[in-house]
Amino acid sequence: xxxxxxxxxxxxxxxxxxxxxxxxxxxxxxxxxxxxxxxxxxxxxxxxxxxxxxxxxxxxxxxxxxxxxxxxxxxxxxxxxxxxxxxxxxxxxxxxxxxxxxxxxxxxxxxxxxxxxxxxxxxxxxxxxxxxxxxxxxxxxxxxxxxxxxxxxxxxxxxxxxxxxxxxxxxxxxxxxxxxxxxxxxxxxxxxxxxxxxxxxxxxxxxxxxxxxxxxxxxxxxxxxxxxxxxxxxxxxxxxxxxxxxxxxxxxxxxxxxxxxxxxxxxxxxxxxxxxxxxxxxxxxxxxxxxxxxxxxxxxxxxxxxxxxxxxxxxxxxxxxxxxxxxxxxxxxxxxxxxxxxxxxxxxxxxxxxxxxxxxxxxxxxxxxxxxxxxxxxxxxxxxxxxxxxxxxxxxxxxxxxxxxxxxxxxxxxxxxxxxxxxxxxxxxxxxxxxxxxxxxxxxxxxxxxxxxxxxxxxxxxxxxxxxxxxxxxxxxxxxxxxxxxxxxxxxxxxxxxxxxxxxxxxxxxxxxxxxxxxxxxxxxxxxxxxxxxxxxxxxxxxxxxxxxxxxxxxxxxxxxxxxxxxxxxxxxxxxxxxxxxxxxxxxxxxxxxxxxxxxxxxxxxxxxxxxxxxxxxx
Numbered sequence: 001x002x003x004x005x006x007x008x009x010x011x012x013x014x015x016x017x018x019x020x021x022x023x024x025x026x027x028x029x030x031x032x033x034x035x036x037x038x039x040x041x042x043x044x045x046x047x048x049x050x051x052x053x054x055x056x057x058x059x060x061x062x063x064x065x066x067x068x069x070x071x072x073x074x075x076x077x078x079x080x081x082x083x084x085x086x087x088x089x090x091x092x093x094x095x096x097x098x099x100x101x102x103x104x105x106x107x108x109x110x111x112x113x114x115x116x117x118x119x120x121x122x123x124x125x126x127x128x129x130x131x132x133x134x135x136x137x138x139x140x141x142x143x144x145x146x147x148x149x150x151x152x153x154x155x156x157x158x159x160x161x162x163x164x165x166x167x168x169x170x171x172x173x174x175x176x177x178x179x180x181x182x183x184x185x186x187x188x189x190x191x192x193x194x195x196x197x198x199x200x201x202x203x204x205x206x207x208x209x210x211x212x213x214x215x216x217x218x219x220x221x222x223x224x225x226x227x228x229x230x231x232x233x234x235x236x237x238x239x240x241x242x243x244x245x246x247x248x249x250x251x252x253x254x255x256x257x258x259x260x261x262x263x264x265x266x267x268x269x270x271x272x273x274x275x276x277x278x279x280x281x282x283x284x285x286x287x288x289x290x291x292x293x294x295x296x297x298x299x300x301x302x303x304x305x306x307x308x309x310x311x312x313x314x315x316x317x318x319x320x321x322x323x324x325x326x327x328x329x330x331x332x333x334x335x336x337x338x339x340x341x342x343x344x345x346x347x348x349x350x351x352x353x354x355x356x357x358x359x360x361x362x363x364x365x366x367x368x369x370x371x372x373x374x375x376x377x378x379x380x381x382x383x384x385x386x387x388x389x390x391x392x393x394x395x396x397x398x399x400x401x402x403x404x405x406x407x408x409x410x411x412x413x414x415x416x417x418x419x420x421x422x423x424x425x426x427x428x429x430x431x432x433x434x435x436x437x438x439x440x441x442x443x444x445x446x447x448x449x450x451x452x453x454x455x456x457x458x459x460x461x462x463x464x465x466x467x468x469x470x471x472x473x474x475x476x477x478x479x480x481x482x483x484x485x486x487x488x489x490x491x492x493x494x495x496x497x498x499x500x501x502x503x504x505x506x507x508x509x510x511x512x513x514x515x516x517x518x519x520x521x522x523x524x525x526x527x528x529x530x531x532x533x534x535x536x537x538x539x540x541x542x543x544x545x546x547x548x549x550x551x552x553x554x555x556x557x558x559x560x561x562x563x564x565x566x567x568x569x570x571x572x573x574x575x576x577x578x579x580x581x582x583x584x585x586x587x588x589x590x591x592x593x594x595x596x597x598x599x600x601x602x603x604x605x606x607x608x609x610x611x612x613x614x615x616x617x618x619x
Contacts, residue, residue: 035138035393036373037141037318037361044371045406046408047136047393048134048488050132050133057125059545061612063175066123072133073505075506078096078601081247081606088120089151091148092484093461093482093508093527095148098145098412100142105237108265111311111338112294112419116415123153132150132152135488136459137391137436147438159184159185165616165618166181167617176197179195182194183223198217200214206254207604207605208253209254222237223236235271237268245260245261254603260299261294262304265292270286271285271316281322284317284319286315287316291311293308293309311338315334317332327365328363335357336356353383355380357380358377360375369398370394371396387433393407394406402446408439408440409440410438412437416467420467420476441457442455442457451495456487459488461483481514482513483513484508490504499536503535510527511524523557550570550571571591575590584616584617588611
């Protein structure tokens with residue numbers, strides 16, 4: 001059991017300058033997209049956002065996106081075994097289905113899932129160049145599911161001229177991780193294409209098992225942008241994942257089995273961008289498409305025993321009017337058609353819905369250093385009717401960005417999933433959307449000419465009409481309400497150019513407020529109260545780069561009744577890289593350095609100490 005001393009955590013949060021991920025990643029001149037849907041300087045944003053940039057992702061050398069997210073404040077995760085197994089993210093204690101996930105601007109939450117959640121298990125870092133994590137409800141811009149927050153992942157944009165990058169890594173359990181991409185620009189055309197391949201013998205997903213559960217994953221991405229004129233451009237993006245996983249049966253306690261899961265995930269974006277009136281009126285119209293195909297086999301080599309496919313086709317229009325340099329009006333219309341199909345166990349099912357949405361958001365700077373944002377959104381769902389959400393935030397700096405005071409209020413909603421609405425045995429067409437109200441107050445303080453930054457945020461979120469299975473009616477119902485409150489701290493130090501130290505701490509008190517005697521007041525499952533992450537990287541004068549990350553997570557429970565405890569844990573990892581000539585690099589890392597025995601989901605296995613080595617080439 002790992003016990004956190006609250007005094008130690010508070011001391012870390014107040015005495016160590018921490019900020020998100022790299023010493024430059026949260027400066028006032030950094031640009032974020034997730035907050036308003038357009039590029040915006042950080043010091044205009046009142047919401048809490050963490051950035052994992054390309055340098056951070058490269059330095060950390062994690063194969064799995066979840067391992068990167070676990071080092072950011074407000075994030076709790078669980079994984080059911082070997083790499084590739086189901087992995088879920090909770091933001092600020094919200095349900096894992098209340099995290100909205102974007103890949104290159106496309107919503108990828110699965111309409112065929114029970115709660116429209118996103119399985120992070122198949123999302124590896126090979127093609128990912130940047131991650132933005134927005135914490136707090138933000139449905140005005142992004143619509144359904146943005147109750148806990150948003151995880152937005154982006155692939156790299158094409159390079160000027162020509163560029164190529166390739167790497168390969170091999171290590172524990174016969175694991176191979178390789179990727180390559182090429183990009184370039186010529187005249188009015190720029191493009192990038194990349195691919196990543198991962199395979200491993202894995203570990204036993206069942207904690208009591210002895211049979212390893214292997215995994216294979218191929219991911220490909222492509223971007224093409226064509227300037228059709230001075231103010232008109234075509235933007236095409238694509239992302240694809242093919243995955244093959246051996247997993248242990250979860251019907252009852254996890255145990256060794258021959259079960260296999262296969263996934264094909266398709267993500268596409270086609271957009272036109274038009275600027276009018278010298279760029280003071282910009283327009284974006286796009287069609288996006290996401291499809292998840294999941295097949296499950298009791299025995300490999302046979303026909304699939306059951307499967308799901310979920311598709312989301314969307315049309316988006318967004319306009320941005322800039323009547324003055326201190327004001328912007330963002331408005332838009334979206335049409336979305338989620339659908340799902342199921343087969344197996346002697347039956348089939350197909351369902352779909354239509355959602356039409358309009359929104360408007362204003363951003364003004366009435367005074368030097370003050371930025372105000374506010375907006376409204378209305379969504380009309382073909383089943384449950386309408387939902388209106390509001391949001392507003394402010395950012396004030398009295399000293400040109402050295403100090404930023406932040407305030408944020410956001411409303412969120414989550415539409416019932418197609419399964420929850422229409423399943424033949426448990427569906428309920430009278431379901432209402434889940435609703436939330438989220439409040440933030442924070443401060444960012446830059447010190448020593450930007451070599452240190454302290455960021456503190458306090459938050460509160462209340463969620464009502466939360467959907468859960470009702471054991472009295474044997475259908476889904478709006479029977480839950482929850483409350484989450486807490487504090488997040490990020491600090492960063494760059495005392496010299498060669499040394500970069502980052503850390504984060506978050507306290508999350510997430511509890512059931514449903515009024516049901518068995519659960520009311522209990523902590524929500526798999527949401528530890530305390531978590532700390534500390535990373536340090538040093539670039540030596542002779543070319544060697546070394547780094548280490550320590551992550552500590554408090555005790556939690558695996559169930560709503562708080563009867564199944566999960567002990568806290570501490571994980572340490574080290575990494576190094578060394579250049580060989582101008583274009584090549586040798587890399588190495590060791591995960592779980594001290595071979596900690598831990599679990600993020602009861603009765604599921606986790607990796608012990610594991611070492612990897614690799615090479616990288618850039619041109």
